[in-house]
Amino acid sequence: MYTRFPYPALFRSRLQGLALPRSRDGLVVIDSLIENSGPKRDLQGLDAAIGMFYGDVLTHTIPGSHWEVVEEGFPEVRISSKTSISVIHVAQRRLDVGVPTLAMNYDHALDVIGQERL
Numbered sequence: 403m404y405t406r407f408p409y410p411a412l413f414r415s416r417l418q419g420l421a422l423p424r425s426r427d428g429l430v431v432i433d434s435l436i437e438n439s440g441p442k443r444d445l446q447g448l449d450a451a452i453g454m455f456y457g458d459v460l461t462h463t464i465p466g467s468h469w470e471v472v473e474e475g476f477p478e479v480r481i482s483s484k485t486s487i488s489v490i491h492v493a494q495r496r497l498d499v500g501v502p503t504l505a506m507n508y509d510h511a512l513d514v515i516g517q518e519r520l
Contacts, residue, residue, distance in 0.1 A: 424462040428455070429504040436496065445497050453477075453493035456504055460487065460511060481511055482518050 422428035432452060439445055460479040461467050467481045478486040492507050502510070 422455070424459050426459070426463075426505055426508050429459055429508055433496075433503040433505055442497070449490055449493045449497055452496070452504070453490035456492055456507070457487075457489035459508065460489070464511065464515065482515055484518055485511075485514055487511060 422431055432455065436445065436452075454477075457469065457477060457479045460481060461469060464481050467479055470478045470480050470486060472478055472486075476488055476490045478488050480486040487507075492504070496502070496504055496507075
């Protein structure tokens with residue numbers, strides 16, 4: 403499945419008409435755009451859009467995962483009965499610190515699920 407990324411002007415030229423796959427590959431595209439975007443100030447305001455896309459990938463690729471709103475403005479995706487991910491906080495950390503990448507976060511979520519099933 404694909405989704406249209408609700409991108410602001412920064413990504414407009416790079417994503418024009420591009421439908422990102424709701425998969426790890428889509429996260430890699432966003433990570434690449436973040437890495438090649440230039441000054442961090444150009445990334446301000448993207449945390450919600452990036453976080454929602456990350457959450458969309460989680461809910462479309464991890465069976466049984468679903469959205470939850472625990473705190474207004476900071477939705478989470480519950481990936482198991484024991485674990486939920488604050489997708490906006492993941493995006494904020496990615497934009498502010500640079501690591502872990504969205505793809506790394508996704509891989510970690512898969513590892514957590516695998517360990518919880520053991």
